[in-house]
Amino acid sequence: MDTSLILQNIGRHIQLTPDEEAHFLSLLKPRRVKRKEMILQEGEVCHYSTFVLEGCLRSYTLDKNGVEHVLSFAPEDWWIADLYSFFSQRPGNLYIEANKASEVLQLSKTDQDQLYLDVPKFERFFRIIMENSLVSHQQRLLDNLSLPAPERYRNFCRRYPTLVATMPRKQIASYIGVTPEFFSKMMKEVLRGERGGA
């Protein structure tokens, strides 16, 4: 597997020595995930942080009616985990499933904890990752509280242009918080608005 992507990802926030790089890489477990394969299910403990080298995963919950609610997409160059479960090492309620056949690298909780002690720079790296993720979750929450569905969709398009083109509409609908049927109706309006300009 090609590990240059993850080194680049980390290099955006911290500089590692060759030794540190080697040590870090030695902790990563490569894994191939088939389309529709789940790497985590509700009720399980999330033992790994997963970095996507190729393909795309998503995380979601099922509500009491069996309806899926997408929490996040993880295309190439993204991290994904059930963070509640990963940090607490208790059973979580997320499913993490491959949207298409994917290649990932996994870092176990134990190794990550040890890594903080061995290479303290990683405290900084994951602090920054958490900060960025928190900011975007806060923004998404406020969008959900304050904007009607069509504007939430427009924001999604602006923020994740790549995902709009590649993810099933059903899942995008779920991500922004509407049913696929309503999403479908809404798209007619959105498209009309786009042709109209601005």
Add this chain to the structure above:
Amino acid sequence: MDTSLILQNIGRHIQLTPDEEAHFLSLLKPRRVKRKEMILQEGEVCHYSTFVLEGCLRSYTLDKNGVEHVLSFAPEDWWIADLYSFFSQRPGNLYIEANKASEVLQLSKTDQDQLYLDVPKFERFFRIIMENSLVSHQQRLLDNLSLPAPERYRNFCRRYPTLVATMPRKQIASYIGVTPEFFSKMMKEVLRGERGGA
């Protein structure tokens, strides 16, 4: 001002030497905030992380109709900031306002950045704070996507029993994502359910 509360807050995640404690305290600017006073407004850059020693602040946005949407409450022993603006040092869209007369300690972005270099342990501290905050924001987001208003209210009560008793209903309504009018109607149901048991 009594700084033992913030040392205790930090002591939950990292151990500081007396020198480090003294250095950290020297960076904090104490401030009294009057009821209804805003320490941050839309369009301003958020220069400080604010720790609440006494009283309570809240952060919110105003939508295009002038309706308030509460992002967070910060009672005693909590941190608050417009994180997007604080991290990026660009104008944000949050208001941060005192719900009652409060005493706070403020740490500037510049000092916080320097602190990471002087006392790297703080990387760990803020990483953990961010992790916890991210987990609770993800949970809240999923609640908003998957649960009807009365259950979101019940979750709010379980998670923040103190706030339920002390914050205006209007603001709680806004936090869980309903209008005060609907909240009022809903409460009758919720109360009936409580008397009924379970």
Add this chain to the structure above:
DNA sequence: AAAAAACCTTGTCTTAGGTTAAGAAAAGCC
């Protein structure tokens, strides 16, 4: 202790978005 300002409730009417159902179009699979 009054006056002013918020806050909370209740009622009626409206609407954004959900539900159900059923067919059309894609995408994955052997």
Add this chain to the structure above:
DNA sequence: GGCTTTTCTTAACCTAAGACAAGGTTTTTT
């Protein structure tokens, strides 16, 4: 390439929650 499965769309009907309006209560302020 044909078969299966999933996804997308459309349409009719339904409901949780919003908007507006108006009166009552509590909290602040002076």
